[in-house]
Structure formats: C-alpha cells, structure tokens
Amino acid sequence: DGGITQSPKYLFRKEGQNVTLSCEQNLNHDAMYWYRQDPGQGLRLIYYSQIVNDFQKGDIAEGYSVSREKKESFPLTVTSAQKNPTAFYLCASSLGLGSYEQYFGPGTRLTVT
C-alpha cells in the first residue's frame, strides 16, 4: 500500500535533548512538508522540500532542522533550541509543491519534560 509513515506514534524526551522524527513516503512524491499542531489550533508549517537536497523554511522553522537526502525520506530534528517542543507533528507529501492534495501521515506526538 502507498502512503506516508511516521514513527514513532508517541515520543517522550527530556528537556535539552535533540530528537529526530521519521517520515517516509512511497508515493513517489517530489514535495514533502512538516507541520506542527498545538492543542485546539490549526497546523503551522515548519519546513518544506520541493525536491531532493533542497528545503525551505516555513513559518516556524526556529529550533528545527531537516534533511532531504532521499526522495522518500524527510526527517525532522527538534533541537534543544526549540522553546516549546511538546506538540503533535505531522508530515505530508504531494506530487509537486503546488499540488491541490497533500497526503498526511498519522503524526507523532512528542512530549518533552
């Protein structure tokens, strides 16, 4: 089955530690995205990538980093510089940057204490 996988579903870390969230897609999509969602809020764009080895900052990139070494993978690192890292993180992909449909993964709920 084609789709987007994110792992793990739940992640717990101590404050001050970096943590990397996994996102893999087998849809052969060029574009990939990372969003953050806080309780009762909409989604905010962290980073996006139009193509391999290229990525751009979204609206709230501070404290996060990404890489796009392979078409199917777009991992997100939440660094210790991120002031409020506890949130629900969603990865998405689309055929191209302007495609009307983004396909979302199931999300990773990160809790930092």
Place this chain on the structure above:
Amino acid sequence: DAKTTQPPSMDCAEGRAANLPCNHSTISGNEYVYWYRQIHSQGPQYIIHGLKNNETNEMASLIITEDRKSSTLILPHATLRDTAVYYCIVRSGDDNYGQNFVFGPGTRLSVLP
C-alpha cells in the same frame, strides 16, 4: 495569516446534511478554495477544491458564491464518522510555485446520533 473565517463549532444530526460555511472576502482571482478535514489525532484529509464553479465528488459538494467571497461545504448525509475539524483554505492554483496551505483553527463539526 489565514485568509478565511469559519465558525469554531457546529452540530449536525446524523443523516442530515451538514453545511459548513466559510468566508473569504479578500480572495484573489487566481485563488482556489480548498477543504480538508482532520479526524481526531489523525492527519488532515483532502476533501474538495474549486475556483468559481460548484464542485461535487464522492465525499462532498462545494458551493461558491458568485462573488467568490464565501463558500459552503455540504456533506449530504452526515454520519458519525464525519465528526472532525474542517478546514477551509484559500490558496493560489495548481503549479509548482504555488503558495503553501495555511490551516487555521477550522470548524469542529460534531455529528450527533
């Protein structure tokens, strides 16, 4: 900033039509109206999009007013599984240099038995 305004919540009886309004009074001529929904603790799912004509697919209908300043998403026979947050998004059209989606707080639809 989101370019759309939606009511924060709505209720609908099971089996009845759910009509979700969206105001987008500053929409530009080349901007489309998109609808996504997010079931609790899952990633958002694309529903439908349109420019100026009414659109219908297997999930819903989209009615856009003639002046394009507002639209309504219609779920013709709502079921309990339609309980979700519905996002109305305005964005430029399908091309590789399109704007990113901006997911505001949306409308929380509760379908009641």
